Amino acid sequence: MTTTSVTRQTTDSSSALHYYVVYDAAGVPEGLLAEEFLLAADYSSVGLVSVGWSRADGRWYEASATSRRLRVDAVLRKRVTLVGRSAAAALYRDLCGADLPDEDALRARFGASPAQPPSPLRLSDSEPRPGFRETRVYRILFANELSPGSLAALSEAWQMPITGDIADPEVRVLGAQRRQVSGDAFRWELRRVAAGAACGLDVTCDLLGERDEAVGVLLRGLTTQMRQQGMLPVTVDRFR
Numbered sequence: 001m002t003t004t005s006v007t008r009q010t011t012d013s014s015s016a017l018h019y020y021v022v023y024d025a026a027g028v029p030e031g032l033l034a035e036e037f038l039l040a041a042d043y044s045s046v047g048l049v050s051v052g053w054s055r056a057d058g059r060w061y062e063a064s065a066t067s068r069r070l071r072v073d074a075v076l077r078k079r080v081t082l083v084g085r086s087a088a089a090a091l092y093r094d095l096c097g098a099d100l101p102d103e104d105a106l107r108a109r110f111g112a113s114p115a116q117p118p119s120p121l122r123l124s125d126s127e128p129r130p131g132f133r134e135t136r137v138y139r140i141l142f143a144n145e146l147s148p149g150s151l152a153a154l155s156e157a158w159q160m161p162i163t164g165d166i167a168d169p170e171v172r173v174l175g176a177q178r179r180q181v182s183g184d185a186f187r188w189e190l191r192r193v194a195a196g197a198a199c200g201l202d203v204t205c206d207l208l209g210e211r212d213e214a215v216g217v218l219l220r221g222l223t224t225q226m227r228q229q230g231m232l233p234v235t236v237d238r239f240r
Helices: 064-074 087-097 101-109 148-158 213-227
Strands: 019-023 027-040 045-054 060-062 080-084 136-144 172-182 182-195 198-206 232-238
Touching: 019 087, 027 064, 027 087, 027 101, 027 232, 045 064, 045 232, 064 232, 080 087, 136 213, 148 172, 148 213, 172 213, 172 232, 182 213, 213 232
Parallel strands: none
Antiparallel strands: 019 027, 019 080, 027 045, 045 060, 136 198, 136 232, 172 182, 182 198
């Protein structure tokens, strides 16, 4: 199905934006970055918008170029720490003595959203798994290398058995897990890509009913847990 509208990530009990502290070469905080992925109706990402704040001049600016550079520049990523909104707010208050603007105010500083997303990529038009109405396959891609400690933390959080030795460069799949929610079945694999320089979560969603909100909840939750381990989200692609 081709979507014709762009939506922002649904706000739940946690903040919807992703926050980052940016440090200078000496390790001193020099600014903040707040990002949000724009999602199609099927929860695949169709854009990334962001706003930054600079300690040097005390102003907010549209920061899409910085966000794009962050995905490809490993040196820049070493100067960035992924944080939650509360930590970002505390740092902002320390640096300028003011409250961090609320998320609607930050969104108002984003650049223009794309008028229409591109046609979705599909690598397969095969039938859904028997017994289900629809089967979807997503990949959530993350930059940065996953450490043994981070893998152990994800294994504990997801109750996921570790199936591959992270020290072995030939190992691709590090673990897999599955969940069932109200008849819908979800399973995901954590795998290394790009010779270990990035990681992906390959998520298969077998949907029984007409509603698909659980897909968005799962993808957001998995992304949040990966961010907590220092992994930088790049995109959410749907292949089926």
